Amino acid sequence: MAKEQKRTLVMAKNYYTEINFLTTPYEIYELIKSPKRITLATDGGAIPLKGSLGFVVANEDGTILLTCYGQPAGHDPLSFRSEICALLAAARLITLIKDYYDTTMSCNEPARSKTQIYTDSLSMIKKLEAYDEYPTAHLKTVLHSEWDVLSALHKALQCFRTKPKINWVKSHQDDKVYDIERMLIDAYLNSEADELATIGLKRLQEKPIVPMDPNTSIQFHIEGRTITRDFKSTVREIIQLKPLRKFYCERFKWSDNIFDLIDWDIFRPVYKKNISKKGIQWLHKFCIKKLPTGERIHKRDHFHDKRCASCLDDEDDNHMFQCTKRRSVRKKFLNQINVLRNTVDTNLCDIMQEGLMAYFKGECMSNTMFRIRGKKGMGRYKNLIDEQSVIGWDNLLRGKLSKEWRIQQKAYKTRLRLVDPIEYDKIKRKKKRKQEQQNEANNNKTTKSKNKIEEFHGFFQAIVPIILEMWTDRCIDRNTPVLGGRIVAEYDSLSKKVTHYYTLREMVLPEDELKIFNEDLKVRLDDTNQQLKKWINRWKPVIDHSMKRVKELAQENSKPIWQHFTANKPAKTKVSRKLSKQLKPKKYYNNPLTNVYTRLKKKRSSSRVLPVIKKIKHKVNHLISTLYNKLGKKRSTSREQTVLEVGTQMIDDRYGDEPK
Numbered sequence: 003m004a005k006e007q008k009r010t011l012v013m014a015k016n017y018y019t020e021i022n023f024l025t026t027p028y029e030i031y032e033l034i035k036s037p038k039r040i041t042l043a044t045d046g047g048a049i050p051l052k053g054s055l056g057f058v059v060a061n062e063d064g065t066i067l068l069t070c071y072g073q074p075a076g077h078d079p080l081s082f083r084s085e086i087c088a089l090l091a092a093a094r095l096i097t098l099i100k101d102y103y104d105t106t107m108s109c110n111e112p113a114r115s116k117t118q119i120y121t122d123s124l125s126m127i128k129k130l131e132a133y134d135e136y137p138t139a140h141l142k143t144v145l146h147s148e149w150d151v152l153s154a155l156h157k158a159l160q161c162f163r164t165k166p167k168i169n170w171v172k173s174h175q176d177d178k179v180y181d182i183e184r185m186l187i188d189a190y191l192n193s194e195a196d197e198l199a200t201i202g203l204k205r206l207q208e209k210p211i212v213p214m215d216p217n218t219s220i221q222f223h224i225e226g227r228t229i230t231r232d233f234k235s236t237v238r239e240i241i242q243l244k245p246l247r248k249f250y251c252e253r254f255k256w257s258d259n260i261f262d263l264i265d266w267d268i269f270r271p272v273y274k275k276n277i278s279k280k281g282i283q284w285l286h287k288f289c290i291k292k293l294p295t296g297e298r299i300h301k302r303d304h305f306h307d308k309r310c311a312s313c314l315d316d317e318d319d320n321h322m323f324q325c326t327k328r329r330s331v332r333k334k335f336l337n338q339i340n341v342l343r344n345t346v347d348t349n350l351c352d353i354m355q356e357g358l359m360a361y362f363k364g365e366c367m368s369n370t371m372f373r374i375r376g377k378k379g380m381g382r383y384k385n386l387i388d389e390q391s392v393i394g395w396d397n398l399l400r401g402k403l404s405k406e407w408r409i410q411q412k413a414y415k416t417r418l419r420l421v422d423p424i425e426y427d428k429i430k431r432k433k434k435r436k437q438e439q440q441n442e443a444n445n446n447k448t449t450k451s452k453n454k455i456e457e458f459h460g461f462f463q464a465i466v467p468i469i470l471e472m473w474t475d476r477c478i479d480r481n482t483p484v485l486g487g488r489i490v491a492e493y494d495s496l497s498k499k500v501t502h503y504y505t506l507r508e509m510v511l512p513e514d515e516l517k518i519f520n521e522d523l524k525v526r527l528d529d530t531n532q533q534l535k536k537w538i539n540r541w542k543p544v545i546d547h548s549m550k551r552v553k554e555l556a557q558e559n560s561k562p563i564w565q566h567f568t569a570n571k572p573a574k575t576k577v578s579r580k581l582s583k584q585l586k587p588k589k590y591y592n593n594p595l596t597n598v599y600t601r602l603k604k605k606r607s608s609s610r611v612l613p614v615i616k617k618i619k620h621k622v623n624h625l626i627s628t629l630y631n632k633l634g635k636k637r638s639t640s641r642e643q644t645v646l647e648v649g650t651q652m653i654d655d656r657y658g659d660e661p662k
Contacts (some may be wrong), residue, residue, distance in 0.1 A: 016213045017055065017091035017207060019072040030059065030067055031103040034096065042092045042166075043120040043172070043191030046074070046084025047199040049147045052208050053079035054086035056198025059088070059096070062118075064187040070095065071202040075212040084375065085123035086151045088199070092119075093158040093166075117166035122173035122196075130156065130168065147231030150218040157217050242492065253290060254397070261579040263389050265408060268456070269401035272463045286469065289400045291319045293473070311480040312530040320396055322472055324364050327530045330521060332362050333484045334468045338461055346412035346457050350407065354381060354398075361395040386410055399469065401462045475532035495526050495536040503545055505539070510548035518544060535559055 024032075041064070044057040053076070053119050059068040074087035121127065126286045133140045137644050160167055175185065176193040185193070212228040215219060222229045229236050269289075276285045285291045296317030299309035310325035312316040322328070335358060343351050353374055360370035371387050372382060386406035393402055419426045455463070473639050504523045507515060518541045526537070534591055 017072040021096040044088035045195035046088045048081040053084040054202030057092040071198040073206045075209045077210040090155045119168045154217040265405040
């Protein structure tokens with residue numbers, strides 16, 4: 003029995019940094035032996051490269067009898083490992099107290115108490131339930147993460163006479179309920195354990211080596227640290243990192259310190275994702291600057307032209323971004339930076355935008371960074387600017403960002419929380435509520451929900467397709483044969499088409515005009531042939547449909563001009579075509595010009611006979627007829643004369659041609 007106690011003490015002492023008994027240890031021993039219930043509340047915390055644990059022991063009334071905080075061993079422990087170690091430390095401490103007093107007092111009476119455990123780690127509860135499915139379940143998970151402490155915890159819980167009951171409790175309930183008396187016992191004990199874990203996280207140091215636990219049976223150490231999770235990827239990284247570091251330092255002329263400044267956690271997932279989907283060739287060559295540019299293929303074979311097919315300048319690794327014929331593509335990078343502004347510090351976005359635009363334009367980077375440092379509030383970003391300048395702004399487009407980007411973003415969120423905690427919590431709850439609604443809406447879908455992407459990881463993931471499109475267009479312009487055999491002739495044809503479509507700018511809908519003609523004609527004509535083709539193919543049907551729609555709307559909504567403009571009155575919304583009738587006849591005797599005669603009044607006799615109106619016949623003027631008879635001609639009663647009659651008509655000469 004003494005050997006067993008000594009072994010248990012050796013296994014357990016690594017977890018305890020400070021144990022505070024609020025009562026005598028013997029009272030806890032009596033509680034273990036009694037049929038009453040003993041309560042354990044555990045919690046763990048973790049930050050990069052360091053973890054902590056905390057737990058409390060209480061009676062069934064919630065009175066705390068013991069508090070403790072400590073630290074889980076291991077290289078970069080996660081919160082999951084800290085939660086397991088917290089429960090393992092609490093279970094072993096109860097076992098140690100019972101075994102010590104049993105040995106001291108020579109007591110063989112078994113423990114009769116029931117153990118209630120509260121934890122906020124649902125994943126740990128599910129893992130322990132899986133271990134209880136069949137006797138050898140824990141042996142099947144030897145290569146799983148944190149197997150050493152999980153198997154030890156599984157054995158420690160089996161030492162209890164009555165199997166402990168483990169319940170999940172929501173964490174951080176003291177953030178909303180500040181009155182301890184109003185809180186439930188499980189929430190109160192969990193908040194106390196969380197406070198103890200926070201104390202340990204602040205006071206304790208890193209512990210990369212895990213002491214050997216006899217219940218673990220095996221451990222894996224490499225380069226002075228104990229590997230407890232992700233064995234395959236960790237071993238691969240440690241073995242392949244040295245030659246990879248050497249290659250990058252020689253390729254980019256870096257030192258080992260510069261290599262360590264890069265946040266490879268941003269680069270790695272995007273690189274792996276694109277390689278698994280589209281192959282290793284393009285992205286790998288782009289990231290290490292080995293794309294077949296004009297200068298590179300010209301060195302191998304002088305038959306190839308080293309000039310760019312679009313602007314006729316020498317084509318190197320940077321020319322794809324600095325080409326004067328691809329200026330419009332830079333706007334896509336700026337759009338992705340504007341997306342970052344929704345969640346990222348504005349100063350970080352300004353630094354990124356200034357650095358990339360200076361690189362695109364080929365400006366002096368020192369002057370640009372000096373101008374950025376001179377702005378207000380840029381003092382805290384000095385290390386970021388210096389590190390990214392050493393790494394290279396061209397390498398930022400290749401996924402090699404400094405670690406300072408995420409450090410400064412984390413500090414920015416902390417400042418927001420400290421400036422206005424209430425407003426910050428309100429915005430956070432609103433986002434969480436919106437996310438829950440989206441999750442509920444996606445519950446009916448069979449597609450797997452996407453994991454949350456970190457801001458700069460999402461930026462690099464978004465610009466990779468843009469760069470691939472640029473390279474594809476470059477290859478088409480350089481290698482695809484053109485009708486007529488001349489790229490210049492094709493450009494002239496495309497520029498005429500684009501110019502023609504720009505003349506139709508005022509004939510499309512206003513909302514379409516903003517989308518289609520978002521750049522000036524001069525800037526648009528600076529694009530490559532492939533970009534002009536894409537623009538024409540994309541917007542030609544839209545322009546035709548928009549012009550057609552304008553004509554239809556003009557016919558439907560056309561109004562007479564008097565509805566839009568009037569002399570003294572506002573525009574009428576409705577104009578009547580009906581003529582207003584006069585109710586009373588006009589009285590001319592009121593007019594002073596016609597007030598000469600007196601108008602007779604109508605007789606109102608009902609027996610009045612209406613006079614018969616006779617048709618007026620035109621009288622013949624006999625005087626004119628007599629004159630015609632004297633001249634020996636007949637007067638025609640018809641106004642129409644035939645051509646022959648007109649031809650025979652003669653007009654008498656009044657004076658005569660010859661003297662009589």
